[in-house]
Amino acid sequence: MAETPVLPVTLDRESPEPLAVQLAEQLRAAAGDGRLRSGDRLPSTRALAGELGVSRTVTAAAYEQLHAEGWIAGRHGSGTYVTTSPPGMLRADRKPARRDTGRDDVVDLTPGSPWAEGIEQAAWRRAWRAASHVTPMVRPQRAGLPEYRAAVAEHLLRHRGLRIGDSEVLLATSGTSSAVAELGRAVLRPGDMVAVEEPGYQRAVGALRTAGLRVVPATVDADGLLVEAIPANVRAVYCSPAHQYPLGGRMSAARRVALVERAREQGWLVVEDDYDGELRYDVAPLPLLAGLAPDVVVHLGTTSKILTPTLGIGWLVAPPSVVAAVLAHRDATGIGPAPAGQLVVVELARGGDLGRHLRRLRRELSERRTLVVETLVRGGVRVLGDDAGAHVVVPVASAEDERELVRSGLERGLLLDGLARHHVGRARWFGVALGYAACSRDQLKRSLPVLVELAGPGAG
Structure with a gap:
């Protein structure tokens, strides 16, 4: 019989975070960093409650x-065991991948991947060739290359309606998660509490926790974040x-106004992750939070969803004080966004290839979304999410x-992503977040009838 390990748990009864959430968070972290390993036997809920001095309801x-x-x-008649992956593969930060299945015939229907096959190869090669002709740099550009920042500013104005004014500064980043981590270390202090949408983006959660911050869940519904529920x-x-992310709704205009007003009143910094804001197919997008309140909002964007993670770059638009703190942190640590991806984006934008790709991308994903929704609804499967992304x-x-x-x-060859893992606290939403960009359109057409069979009224 497996030995029951000593659990590395300390509960803070003065914290506003529920004890059950604290316990789950600490056990999750221990399993992720190797203090608890796959196969370790956990104490019973009753025994653990006695050890910690809490009610059995908590454990x-x-x-x-x-x-x-x-x-x-x-395990029936045996107990409860850790089933996590080995250290170094934090589940909260891990997206299900085809390599995890050990099979070559699996269709990837998980979210978060771009339509990379749609990138025009001649334009891609042309941009990399032009980028390779740039004279090697002598000193790093911590804020990002000026020409990249100019290209992003033009992109934000044309595609997101955001004008970079005198009260804001645009920086290059290494992507959204990296930018969140930088904000956590440069602007916030260890122990600060940060509210994150629940369910929400777990890589942001991981980045904040790595910076020593305390994450508290903030409830969302069909209209986005419930502002009054934020501590x-x-x-x-x-x-x-x-x-x-991942529910796919859009924050209403009234809640956007309420959020920035409350942020100003209570001194909050609002981090706006606009990870796929360019991908809207029905109506014009609502004003960005950064456009409503540039004094309290940090706007984040990325090339990973509109182009490819290969480039490893994004952007941050923030008040000067925030930008100064981020740049000071970069100078002190020697980190910063790599210039190669920035140069490629500059060349794609300069020749008009970026704009042409975005038009193709919107058209392709809009058609795919229509195919997905119509097929599923016709089969009696309920579907949630705005006409976007x-x-x-x-x-x-x-x-x-x-x-x-x-x-x-998975048995039928479909790789799906469950909603439960996207929670910080106790899971309230269940189902799958179904991505339709990573696979080919033919794979998508063949997969949808299988999904209807598995999730439709006759399933089970």
Whole structure:
């Protein structure tokens, strides 16, 4: 029988964060960094409650959350065991990948990947050739190359309606998660509380925690973040108002105004992740938070969703004080965005190839979304999410239903991403976030009838 390890848990009874959430968070972290390993046997909920001096309700809720996320599993008549991957592969930061399945016939229907096959190869090669002719740099450009920052400023004006004024500064970044980590280390202090959408982007959660910050969940619904539910004592709020990740809703205009007004009143910094804001197919997008309140909003964008993660770059638009802190942190640590990807974007923009690609991208993903929604709805499958981005949500009733859908999908050759893992606290939303950009259109057409069979009214 496996030995029960000593659990590295310390609960803070003065914290506004529920004890069950603290317990789940600490066990999750221990499993991710190797203090708990796959196969370790956990104490029973009753024994752990006695050890920690809490009610069994607390330990049961924490175990239920970890079980829903796949960190632990029960064995009949034996107990509860850790099922996490080896150290170095933090599940909260890990997106399901084809290599995890050990199969070559799996269609990747997980969200977060771009339509990379749509990049025009001649334009791609032309941009890299032009970028290679640039004279090697002698000193790093911590803020990013001036020509890249100018190209992004033009992109934001044309495609997001954001004009960079005198009260804002644009920096190059190494991508959204990297930018969140920089803000956490350069602008915030260890121990500060940051509210993050629940469910929300777990790589941002990981970046904030790595910076020593405390993450608290902030509830969302069909209209985005519930502003009144944000704890008053947070230092910052992270959100994705244009296309909430992973549920796919859009924050209403009234809530945007309420959020920036409350941020000004209570001294919050609002981090606006506009990860796929260029991809809207029905109506014009609502004003960006950065356009409404440039004094309290940090706007983040990335090339990973509109082009490819190969470039490894993004951007940050923020008040001068925030930018000064980020640049000071970069100078002190020697980090900064690599110039190669910036040069490629400059060349794509200079020749008009970036604009042409965005037009093709919107047309292709709009058609794919129509195909997905019409096929699923016709088959009796409920679909959530605005007419935007590169994924929709197929909800199910329970964590058990979600696990079964993901499991049966993999058996039928579909790689699906469950919603439970996108929570910081106890999971409230179940289903799958269904991406339609990474696969080919032919793969998508062949996969949808299978998904209808697995998730439709006759399933099970």
